[in-house]
Amino acid sequence: MKKAAKKPLTARVTFLEMIQRHVTAVPPPSGMMLALLRAENCPVHFYRYLYEQVGRPHHWQVRRKQSDEVVREIIRSKKTLLHVFYVDGCPAGFAETSLRALPQQAEIICFGLVPDYQGRGLARFFLRGVIAAAWGQDPGKLVLQTNSLDSPRALQLYQKEGFAPVGTKDVVIEPWPDK
Known part of the structure; x- marks a missing residue:
């Protein structure tokens, strides 16, 4: 028997920008081995795994319906920074930053933690690393968007x-389908 389609969700999108670099570092949370690594030539299946783990609870759409070929072209482009955040050797989150509009701006397209790693004081440290990497590309400003379905x-x-x-x-x- 076919399940009924879920009702569409309404969300308020907030567009944000940063026009100045941060100069202060955030100390890493203690008691954990942390690594923020740039992922080059990332396999599409690993990207999709991270995208779903982080984005499903928030109904992310950007890459969900794109073909593997389109996703591969985007994530392996020299105009994309892809970072994977590891905690104690396990993938805990990822970020995707677009450099397509340089030198005017860089855009953080995706940023988030896997649910198991939320609420542990990691997001600020992780975000600071992503911001520093984006500013390292010398954009005029850094932009991103969030919506009311993302983490509160x-x-x-x-x-x-x-x-x-x-x-x-x-x-x-459009909500993610049930598993």
């Missing part, structure tokens, strides 16, 4: 780290 602490974190809201809009999002 996401918007606060971005603002604490120096991003300022510059606009909002309401969107309809």
Whole structure:
């Protein structure tokens, strides 16, 4: 028997930008082995695994319906920074930053932690590393967007780290299907 389709979700998207680099470092949380590694030539299946683990609870859509060929072209492009965050040797999150609009801006397309690693004081340290890598490409500004389906602490974190809201809009999002 076929399951009924889930109803579309409405979300408020907030657009944010950072126009100045941070100069202070965030100390790493103690008691854990942490590594933020740039992933070059990332296999599509590993990217999709991370995308689903991080994005499913928040109904991320950007890469969900793109073909493997399109995703491969994007994530292996020299205009994309892909970072994987490891905690005690396990993948705990990832970030994707687009450099396509350089020198005007860099855009953090995806950023997040796997649910098992949320609420452990890791997001700020992880985000600072992603921000530093993006500013290392010398953009005029750094932009990102979040929405009301993301972690309830996401918007606060971005603002604490120096991003300022510059606009909002309401969107309809197709929910992820049940597993």
